[in-house]
Amino acid sequence: MxxxxxxxxxxxxxxxxxxxxxxxxxxxxxxxxxxxxxxxxxxxxxxxxxxxxxxxxxxxxxxPSELFQTGLRVFGVGRDPNDEKSVTLDLSRPVSDDDIRVIHEFLKPSS
Known part of the structure; x- marks a missing residue:
């Protein structure tokens, strides 16, 4: 898949x-x-x-709904030219610390 x-x-x-x-x-x-x-x-x-x-x-x-309730929308994804293990996100608005926490929770491996 x-x-x-x-x-x-x-x-x-x-x-x-x-x-x-x-x-x-x-x-x-x-x-x-x-x-x-x-x-x-x-x-x-x-x-x-x-x-x-x-x-x-x-x-x-x-x-999971918590990520969708933030109002964040991803408009683009790219590579960080200075770090091959990092990606960049072009988002619909500036992110808060809470937004970063929600993104982290959504993307982290399940335990």
Whole structure:
């Protein structure tokens, strides 16, 4: 199971002439999981698609809700050129210490 890249959602949007695309994928079984990818043709449409994706993840798929209640949206992910083990996040607003704690809790390995 691999994440579906945003470029795949973008291809759907361009091929079928849509402004927003939300892809929900599931793999059932012991090695299963769920994935949501969103795309919008511009910043406004990206935000709407992201809200739709968040609603599906939180309300329909029952993903942990604390992260989604922060109002943070990820607009981009990149590599830190100075540290090959680090990534950078382009977020919808400046982050607070509480936001960082929630992100950490969401990303940390389960015990």
């Amino acid at each position: 691999k994440p579906i890249p945003i470029s795949a959602a973008e291809k759907i949007a361009k091929t079928y002439d849509y402004d927003q695309v939300v892809v929900v994928a599931r793999k059932v079984g012991d090695d299963g999981g769920e994935h949501v990818t969103t795309y919008g043709v511009d910043t406004a449409h990206c935000e709407v698609a992201a809200r739709i994706g968040t609603t599906l993840k939180h309300h329909l798929m029952r993903w």
